[in-house]
Amino acid sequence: MSDTKINHCSFCGNHKEAVKKLIVGEDVAICSECIDLCVHLIEDDATVVKTEESKTDTEKFDPQLIKAYLDDYVIGQDNAKTVLSVAIANHYKRIHKPPKDFEITKGNVLIIGPTGSGKTLLAKTVAKYLDVPFVVADATSLTEAGYVGDDVESMIQMLLNAAGGDKSKAERGIVFIDEIDKIARKGESTSITRDVSGEGVQQALLKLVEGTVCRVPAGGGRKHPGGDMIEVNTKNILFIAGGAFVGLKDLIKNRVKGTTIGFGAKIDSKSDDLELAEVTPDDLTRFGMIPEFIGRFTTTVSIETLSKEQLIHVLTGVKNNYIDQYKYLFSLDEVELSFTPDALDLLAENTLKLKTGARGLHTQLEKVLMPHMFNIQKYKTNGVKKINISQEQILKPKPIAV
DSSP: OOSSOOOBOTTTOOBGGGSSOEEEOSSOEEEHHHHHHHHHHHHHHHHHHHHHHHHHHHHHTOHHHHHHHHHHHSOSOHHHHHHHHHHHHHHHHHHHSOOSSSOOOOOOEEEEOOTTSSHHHHHHHHHHHHTOOEEEEEGGGEEOTTSSSEETTHHHHHHHHHTTTOHHHHTTOEEEEETGGGGOOSSSSOOSSOOTTTHHHHHHHHHHHHOOEEEEETTSSOOOTTOOEEEEEOTTOEEEEEEOOTTHHHHHHHHHHHTOOSTTOOOOOOOHHHHHHTOOHHHHHHHTOOHHHHHTOOEEEEOOOOOHHHHHHHHHTSTTOHHHHHHHHHHTTTOEEEEOHHHHHHHHHHHHHHTOHHHHHHHHHHHHHHHHHHTHHHHHHTTOOEEEEOHHHHHSOOOOOO
16 A cells, blocks of 8 residues: 555546545545546436336337237237237236326236137237246136135245246236136026135135235245245236136127017127127126126137137147147157148047147147157167158057057
8 A cells, every 4th residue: 555645536636625525545536526427427327228128118018019929829819819919018018107197907808718729828928928927727726715725815826936936026927817717606696605616716816816915925835824924916917817608609699689679680690709709798797707807807808719720720830839849859869750731631620520629639649649759769779760640640540569
């Protein structure tokens, strides 16, 4: 250390008498003016970063960009993807840029469509695009607090786990409640004793989906006296509920017929998909969903039944399609997998007959390819480099050779 006392700023060179204050350290000094300049520079940089982040968020929440991303993974369903994209964009705009003088009402989403039509995939793909935690909860396993089963707050515990324990991430995540139609009450009249797997669960979900603070175990598992708890606010968690709602289209048909008045009045013969698109809150109430629950889901999306051509595209055309997944698994053992066009056609046709949707394609592929996957090392040893799946192998899958 130098014995000479520092009497000027090491940065601007001003003498201590020319500045308000000079802060002296070992072999260096800085004046109050230079400190003020540094503070302003840091504040300006922070403003630039914040502006750039805000711009990025605004662009990210463009419904057209969200739909374009969904198009890569989900075949068809253009109207559903459009409606969902707008609802998602508005929800996250509400979170990232809330108004100062009023509050934008939270809007959850209800997706109605047949099994295997892509309800879960839509929700999961949106979460992937937004890079937010995502979980799927089965409504049939939920019960009111105090009954055997998973109480509704268990979904928030799952979301917190998916967020790696990060509460702030969990509070902006997405919960997909599958099979929501299975908790419809048994009749239109309210029972004196609640059904713990029906109307009672709907009642229990009301505050959660609207926005409340719930307390979940810090380390996961079930609640117990004296255990550490974490408070999670659900007001910004997006809840997407999905269900097949079997029988709902009949309720819609009866309502539409009832509004047709006059001698010789013509009743349009519409497809089931179009009928579901015309669903009203009153239809859902008559199905067995309580009005208060329906009111929490402001956006209703109806999903169409996939055609044979669309099912073939699910097999080969979208990102993460089933054929590419299996081709990759076979390639790890240096075996090339291919399918004839008529084989793909038959897979789609069988799925339509079974009414199992896209999930049915996966089941059929697994059955057809299982013998080959079991014997893959034997193929490799015997020099088999290519396997071509024909229509005949779909009709009569090979037995697994042990």
